[in-house]
Each structure stands twice: as C-alpha cells, then as structure tokens.
Amino acid sequence: MTAFDFDTHVVDNLPAPAAKWTGFARHNFIGGHNAPESIVASQLADCARDVLTREAQSLAFYNVGHGPQGYMPLREWLRDKLDRQAGIKCTTDEILVTSGSSPAIDLVNRVMLSPGDTVVVEQSNYGGVLRRLERLKCDMISLELDEGGMRMDQLERALSDLKAKGKKAKYIYTIPTVQNPTATIMPLDRRQEMLRLAEAHDTAIFEDECYSDLIWTGERPPAIYALDETGRTIFTSTFSKSIAPALRVGYLVAKWPFLSRAIACKSDAGSGMLEQMTLAEFCPKYFDGHLASLIKLLENKRDVLIEALNENFGTTVEFSHPPGGIFLWVKFPDTVDTSELTKVANAAGIAVNPGPEWSVHHPEGNRHIRLCYASPSPDDIRQGVSELADVCHDRFGVPLRSANRARQT
Numbered sequence: 001m002t003a004f005d006f007d008t009h010v011v012d013n014l015p016a017p018a019a020k021w022t023g024f025a026r027h028n029f030i031g032g033h034n035a036p037e038s039i040v041a042s043q044l045a046d047c048a049r050d051v052l053t054r055e056a057q058s059l060a061f062y063n064v065g066h067g068p069q070g071y072m073p074l075r076e077w078l079r080d081k082l083d084r085q086a087g088i089k090c091t092t093d094e095i096l097v098t099s100g101s102s103p104a105i106d107l108v109n110r111v112m113l114s115p116g117d118t119v120v121v122e123q124s125n126y127g128g129v130l131r132r133l134e135r136l137k138c139d140m141i142s143l144e145l146d147e148g149g150m151r152m153d154q155l156e157r158a159l160s161d162l163k164a165k166g167k168k169a170k171y172i173y174t175i176p177t178v179q180n181p182t183a184t185i186m187p188l189d190r191r192q193e194m195l196r197l198a199e200a201h202d203t204a205i206f207e208d209e210c211y212s213d214l215i216w217t218g219e220r221p222p223a224i225y226a227l228d229e230t231g232r233t234i235f236t237s238t239f240s241k242s243i244a245p246a247l248r249v250g251y252l253v254a255k256w257p258f259l260s261r262a263i264a265c266k267s268d269a270g271s272g273m274l275e276q277m278t279l280a281e282f283c284p285k286y287f288d289g290h291l292a293s294l295i296k297l298l299e300n301k302r303d304v305l306i307e308a309l310n311e312n313f314g315t316t317v318e319f320s321h322p323p324g325g326i327f328l329w330v331k332f333p334d335t336v337d338t339s340e341l342t343k344v345a346n347a348a349g350i351a352v353n354p355g356p357e358w359s360v361h362h363p364e365g366n367r368h369i370r371l372c373y374a375s376p377s378p379d380d381i382r383q384g385v386s387e388l389a390d391v392c393h394d395r396f397g398v399p400l401r402s403a404n405r406a407r408q409t
C-alpha cells in the first residue's frame with residue numbers, strides 16, 4: 001500500500017515542518033523558561049484542591065459558565081493588579097483571558113492584519129512576534145532602541161515617511177517594560193510621546209508587558225494603556241514569567257470596540273479553566289510574596305551570569321546590566337558570527353539564542369546572542385558559560401583570556 005502523502009494536501013505557505021523534540025540541551029540558556037526552584041508547589045496544589053472542592057461541578061460547563069472572557073474571580077484580581085501595578089483602570093469586561101499571551105498575539109494579528117500591511121516594531125525583538133509577522137507577509141519597519149527603548153525620533157520619521165507614501169502603520173508593537181531581549185524600560189515621557197505620535201498618525205499601539213512584573217526595584221512607569229485616553233492601545237501580559245509558562249494563562253486588555261472583535265475570533269471554546277481557577281485562588285493570597293522571592297532569585301542569577309561572563313569572556317563581550325527580566329543580550333566582536341557560534345555551541349550541548357532570530361535584518365543582530373538566566377542553576381550558569389567560552393575560542397579565537405589566564409591560540 002502507498003503511504004498517504006500529506007505534503008501534497010496541505011495548504012500553501014505553511015511554516016517548515018517541526019523538528020521532533022529531542023530534550024533540552026545540557027546547558028540551556030534558550031527560550032523564556034522560568035526558575036524551577038521558584039515554583040511554589042504546595043501552595044499551587046492547595047489552591048487547586050480548594051477551588052475544585054468548592055467548584056468542581058462548574059467544570060461541566062464551557063468556561064465554567066463565566067462566558068468567553070474567562071474565570072471572573074481571575075479577571076477581578078487582574079483588574080485590581082493592573083490598577084495597582086500598571087496604573088490601568090479597566091473593568092473585567094475589558095479583559096480577555098487567553099492560553100498564554102502567544103494566542104493573544106495571534107488574536108490581535110487576526111483582527112488587525114492582512115498580507116502587505118505595515119507594522120512598526122523594535123529592531124531587537126521577541127522572535128515569536130517577528131516570525132508571526134513574516135508568516136503573515138506584513139512589512140516590518142524596525143526602529144532602533146537606546147537605553148530608553150524604542151527611539152521616538154525614528155518613530156516620528158517612520159510614521160511621516162509612511163504618510164508621505166499614503167500609508168499608515170496598522171500598529172506599533174512595543175515591549176516597553178523590560179524589553180525582550182534588551183531589557184530596556186521606556187520612560188514615561190517616551191510613552192507619552194509614542195501616544196502623541198500614534199494619535200497624530202492614526203495608528204494603534206500593541207503593548208506587550210510580558211516581563212513588567214520582574215523589575216528588581218519593583219518600580220515601573222505606568223503602562224501605555226494607562227496613559228491612553230483614545231482607546232488605541234491593546235495590552236497583553238501573561239503569568240508565564242511571574243508564575244509558570246506551562247500553566248498557559250495570559251490575557252488581553254482592550255476597549256470593547258477591539259475586544260469584541262477579538263472575542264469573536266477566539267475559536268477555542270475557552271481557555272483552560274483549571275489553571276485560571278487555581279490562579280484566582282493563588283494570586284490574592286500568594287502572588288505578591290511569590291513575586292518578591294522570584295525577583296530576588298532572578299536578580300541573583302543575573303549577577304551570577306554577569307560574573308561568569310566577565311570571568312570567562314573578559315572584554316570580548318559587552319552587555320548592559322538588566323534592571324529586571326530573565327535575559328541578557330550579549331554583544332560579540334564582529335569577528336564572531338553568532339549564528340555559527342550558536343551552531344557549534346549547540347553541538348557541544350550549550351543552547352543559546354542567536355541574535356539574528358531576535359532582530360529585524362540588521363547587522364547588530366549578527367553580533368548578539370540572547371541568554372536566558374532564569375532556568376539554569378547558578379552552578380549550571382557558571383559551567384555553561386565556561387564551556388561557551390571554550391567553544392567560542394576554539395571556533396573564533398576569542399576570548400583570548402579567561403579567568404585571568406591567557407588561552408592558547
């Protein structure tokens with residue numbers, strides 16, 4: 001019998017087929033995983049048990065009878081948290097719970113984008129969004145970042161250039177608070193300026209606040225959504241970075257003219273309720289305390305990584321000290337092709353994200369790698385960085401010195 005050939009039956013323009021999962025690398029610095037030791041197992045288990053003991057019968061109903069926007073007690077907690085921490089005044093009707101912020105991004109794109117549309121993005125960026133925009137065949141205008149995030153002079157120029165061509169950006173995608181991968185935090189005046197420009201050029205803003213809970217000082221500027229008096233901002237965030245990515249709980253916040261469109265396009269019959277119910281039980285009791293210890297743990301891991309890089313790479317690499325988050329964006333000299341470095345490191349059991357996948361067509365991307373320091377242990381960080389320096393030296397001849405000793409060339 002001849003095997004059925006699916007390749008001749010699938011639609012055009014699919015992404016390349018997925019590779020089979022072969023497990024994590026020995027030293028895993030990729031992805032946005034969280035710290036395993038931060039997972040508060042017994043509290044989560046107690047919360048799941050308590051809510052199920054009380055409300056298990058409601059699982060018989062799609063969305064436990066709370067409608068397509070998600071479990072009401074979770075939305076109530078989110079409404080209060082957004083007010084307290086991001087300055088956002090919204091109602092539970094402006095919140096749509098999704099299975100992580102990835103589906104929230106897909107919903108925004110589903111509602112807003114057609115092939116050929118233009119989107120403004122930060123040049124160094126979350127690869128997941130860049131891949132989506134490529135697949136949707138959108139034109140990306142990428143803007144440089146400085147220590148305050150997306151540069152507003154470049155935004156003004158980009159929007160004016162589009163206007164001169166009779167075009168508009170569909171939205172400006174920004175990660176203003178602890179940007180991925182640069183970890184910059186956009187100051188208040190820049191957020192206001194972005195809103196001013198968006199209004200002048202009649203475009204929307206898509207604000208992705210994945211990491212804004214993870215700032216060492218706990219202090220952050222208000223969300224762009226909070227400053228927006230025109231209803232043009234769509235906000236997304238997630239529990240992936242503050243609690244656990246495997247829970248798959250994120251959310252969109254938007255005014256009804258947008259949110260009603262997104263709800264109409266959400267075709268999964270509701271996001272998982274057990275996770276939402278557990279979080280609604282957990283968050284009022286434990287979220288703030290948990291976050292305080294998670295932040296300490298992450299800051300310590302950041303310090304370990306920086307120390308390990310200084311010791312093993314010396315002045316060969318450059319980076320700024322992230323004020324929060326889980327990533328370090330590390331710059332190499334131009335003699336190091338970071339895509340090639342990523343390949344040889346991977347072969348040696350050290351997984352790092354290559355800069356070009358986290359950048360929009362820009363030579364700077366080739367000079368960077370992104371390291372996630374949240375999931376490896378401090379010992380693993382030290383060992384992984386030391387092995388990365390060996391691999392880099394063997395392939396590119398740098399670093400010339402490690403731990404104050406010259407290397408053989």
Ligand SMILES: Cc1ncc(COP(=O)(O)O)c(C=O)c1O
Nearest residue numbers: 032100101102126210238240250
């Ligand atoms: C900026 C940004 N947005 C969205 C996501 C998606 O996260 P999740 O789907 O786990 O909520 C990530 C994941 O790393 C991210 O870095």
